[in-house]
Amino acid sequence: MFFERFYDTDLAQASYMVGCQKTGECLVIDPVRDIQKYLDKAAEQKLRVTHVTETHIHADYLSGSRELAAATGAKLSLSDEGDADWKYSFGSEKLRHGDTFMVGNIKVEARHTPGHTPESLSFLVTDTPRGNVPVMYFTGDFVFVGDIGRPDLLDEAAGGQDTRFVGARQMFASLRDQFLTLPDGVQVWPAHGSGSACGKALGAVPSTTVGHERALAWWSAYVQKGDEQGFTAELLSGQPDAPLYYGRMKEQNKSGPAVLGEVAPLPEFSAAEVGAKLAAGTVLIDTRAKERHQAAAPRHSVNIPAGNTFETWSGWLLRPEDADYVLLTESAQQAEELRRRLWMVGLDNVSGYVTSTDGLDTAQAQPFAATELPQHDGALVLDVRKKTEYDEGHIPGAKQLHAGRLPWKLAELPRDQEIVVHCQGGARSAAAASFLRSQGFNVTEIAGGYEAWAQAQSAQPTT
Numbered sequence: 001m002f003f004e005r006f007y008d009t010d011l012a013q014a015s016y017m018v019g020c021q022k023t024g025e026c027l028v029i030d031p032v033r034d035i036q037k038y039l040d041k042a043a044e045q046k047l048r049v050t051h052v053t054e055t056h057i058h059a060d061y062l063s064g065s066r067e068l069a070a071a072t073g074a075k076l077s078l079s080d081e082g083d084a085d086w087k088y089s090f091g092s093e094k095l096r097h098g099d100t101f102m103v104g105n106i107k108v109e110a111r112h113t114p115g116h117t118p119e120s121l122s123f124l125v126t127d128t129p130r131g132n133v134p135v136m137y138f139t140g141d142f143v144f145v146g147d148i149g150r151p152d153l154l155d156e157a158a159g160g161q162d163t164r165f166v167g168a169r170q171m172f173a174s175l176r177d178q179f180l181t182l183p184d185g186v187q188v189w190p191a192h193g194s195g196s197a198c199g200k201a202l203g204a205v206p207s208t209t210v211g212h213e214r215a216l217a218w219w220s221a222y223v224q225k226g227d228e229q230g231f232t233a234e235l236l237s238g239q240p241d242a243p244l245y246y247g248r249m250k251e252q253n254k255s256g257p258a259v260l261g262e263v264a265p266l267p268e269f270s271a272a273e274v275g276a277k278l279a280a281g282t283v284l285i286d287t288r289a290k291e292r293h294q295a296a297a298p299r300h301s302v303n304i305p306a307g308n309t310f311e312t313w314s315g316w317l318l319r320p321e322d323a324d325y326v327l328l329t330e331s332a333q334q335a336e337e338l339r340r341r342l343w344m345v346g347l348d349n350v351s352g353y354v355t356s357t358d359g360l361d362t363a364q365a366q367p368f369a370a371t372e373l374p375q376h377d378g379a380l381v382l383d384v385r386k387k388t389e390y391d392e393g394h395i396p397g398a399k400q401l402h403a404g405r406l407p408w409k410l411a412e413l414p415r416d417q418e419i420v421v422h423c424q425g426g427a428r429s430a431a432a433a434s435f436l437r438s439q440g441f442n443v444t445e446i447a448g449g450y451e452a453w454a455q456a457q458s459a460q461p462t463t
Contacts (some may be wrong), residue, residue, distance in 0.1 A: 001106055001127045002026065002045055003136070005189065005206060006037055010311040011061050011344060012195040014206070016138060018125060019047045020104020027051040027103045028074075029123060029138050030191050033064035033260060033343040035071055051103050053077045053095070055140025055191055056120040057086060057253045059153050059246040060198060061311075062346040066090060070259045077101065081112045082119030086154075090256035095121060105129050113178050115171025116141040116149025116198070122178070124186075133183065137210070140191045142171075143179055145203030148219055150239050153198070157246035168232040175223045184211025197240050241386050243404025245315040245345060252346055260343065266327070266335050267352040271359025274326055282351070283323040283438060284360075285314070287330075287338060290430035296362040301328070303434035306338055313428070315345035316404035317435045327353040365437065367426065367445035370452040376444065379418035384432045385450070389424060395453055398422075403432040410439060422446040422453070 002019035017038060019026030026047040028038050042049050049072040052065045056079065069076040069092070080087065080094035088094075097112035107126040114120050122143075125136040141149035151167025154160030187207055194204040201218070214220050222231035269277070278284060284301040286293050287310070293303040304313045306329065318325065325342075327350060329335040335353035342350060354360075368376075373395075381395050384403040394400065401409055403423070413419060419441055423429040426449040436443045446453060 002047065004041055006032075006041075007193070007206070008032065008061075008311070008344065009195075010308055010341070012193045012202070013061055014189070014191055014193065016189060017041060017047075018103065018106060018108075018136070019045060020106050021045070021047070022129075023104030024048055025050040025104040027053065027106070027108065028065075028068060030054055030058070030140065031064040031068045033062055033067050033257065034340045035064050035068045038068060039071070048072070049074045051075050051077065051101070051108075053121075053123070054079070055122065055138065055142070056117045057088065057250055058191075059157060059242075059250050059253075060192075060196065060315075061344045062249055062257045063253045064257075066256050067259055070261070079110075079112075079119040079121045081121065082114065082117070086118050086254065088119075088254060088256075097121075109134075111178055113139070113142040113174040115151055115167055115174045116153070118167075118170070120149075120174075124182075134186050136187045136189060137182065138189050138191075139179075141198045142174060142190075143188055143213060144190045144192060144199050145188070145205055145208045146213075146217060147199040147201045147203070148175070148217075148235070150199055150235070152236065152239055153242055153246060153250075156242035157244055158250045159247065164236055165232070168235050169228065171235065172223060172228050172231050175219065179210065180214060180220075180223065182210045184209060184214065186210045188213065197242060200239050238388055240388060241402035241404065243312075243316050243402070244408045245319070245404065248319070249315075249346065257346070258348065260348070266332070266339060266350065268332060268335075269326060269352045269354050271354065271356070273352075274354045275360060277324075277326060277351070281323055282326055283318070284326050284328055284354075285318070285338075285350075286328045286434070287334070288328065290427065293434065294365045294367065294430065296357055297365040297434065297437070298328070298357055298360045298362050300438055301434065302438050303431055305431075306330075306334060309427075310338060311341050311344045313403070313431050314342055314347055317407060317431060318345075318347055319407050320347055320349050322407070323349075325350045328357070329353050329355060331355060365434070365445075367430075367447035370446050370448060370456045373420070373446060373453065376418060376420050379420045379444070380414060381420045381422070382413070383423070383450070384421060384429055385423050389450075393450070393454065395422070395450065403428050406432060406435060413441060415441060418442050418444060420444050420446060422449045425449045425451050
């Protein structure tokens with residue numbers, strides 16, 4: 001049996017390839033839209049992608065299952081579990097609890113494991129030439145390393161009403177009746193790792209086992225004792241703010257993401273061309289480091305540095321329905337790389353790129369020192385950290401609004417008042433502040449964020 005894990009460090013997302021080397025067939029679970037990695041790996045291993053599936057309707061990224069099936073002719077098998085509101089409207093084969101299929105000599109069994117989502121499936125894999133004992137369990141967002149999937153995303157990001165309580169009860173039952181009935185030695189391979197907002201305490205190692213989670217996971221004692229009330233209270237407490245782009249991802253993944261197919265290279269624009277586009281409503285995604293952006297910020301630009309958080313922050317702050325986009329990058333190669341990363345969060349409407357700010361209308365957007373905050377009396381202090389961070393300590397009077405909710409909450413912010421934006425250390429707030437400026441708000445920033453403010457407070461003499 002061949003096995004490969006593909007991991008996106010930005011969204012902390014894992015997809016998997018399982019192949020039968022004897023027959024040359026392989027299955028891909030939870031693929032992303034940039035499918036070349038799967039095609040390359042299959043070719044390297046002399047495998048054909050014959051089966052594609054997903055564990056559930058994803059919220060944090062746009063799925064590539066339809067893309068991969070279209071490119072390879074693979075059978076696309078998706079969950080037919082859950083209620084009518086959350087069923088896939090595409091796919092060539094529907095899967096229900098207990099259904100099995102073969103990928104060469106590899107047996108794959110679908111198990112309905114609702115809780116994180118109503119339609120969630122986990123896939124139990126048996127390498128039949130070695131015996132009838134399952135060896136791998138692909139759990140999606142059901143069971144993570146050290147944690148389980150949050151059941152509140154439909155409420156938080158997709159307009160649900162108290163679905164979190166139904167989800168918590170379903171999660172409890174799924175753990176009791178499905179997960180804990182498996183042999184201890186079964187390997188567990190989840191769809192996310194540390195850093196994902198799909199849970200609150202995901203482990204950093206890539207996999208675990210049923211036995212390890214049975215012995216050490218925070219939820220195990222609750223389930224084994226039958227304490228559903230205590231389990232629910234702990235599961236629902238302290239969950240991170242859900243970015244509101246998750247609602248768009250859920251809807252698009254339910255109905256079927258657009259198939260990209262063959263795409264032409266992005267054209268390079270001149271400064272004059274970019275200026276005309278910006279004047280017509282296009283938004284410039286400035287991918288430079290925040291210091292370079294703040295020294296010369298182009299008008300109508302949002303600063304999302306090309307780094308480990310590029311996809312996440314793009315999902316937070318950019319919406320495809322709001323504008324078309326141009327990339328400010330270092331090179332054509334970087335533009336193509338970042339374009340593909342934007343596909344992860346459904347931002348397909350990038351028309352081209354530019355490599356310099358020369359000829360563009362720019363202005364300084366430098367943050368001020370934390371010690372100068374009293375000089376901004378009358379300003380709204382906007383804390384764009386997570387609510388859990390805010391609750392641990394915040395600037396008195398600050399309004400908390402997670403950066404991933406800003407595009408949907410602009411009506412709550414004043415346009416006739418200065419807005420002082422900050423996060424923990426200054427990185428998230430730089431991106432958030434640039435977005436608010438692009439929307440016409442009067443925005444300043446605290447250099448170094450809450451950490452700098454707290455340090456300045458502790459340095460003040462006591463009386």
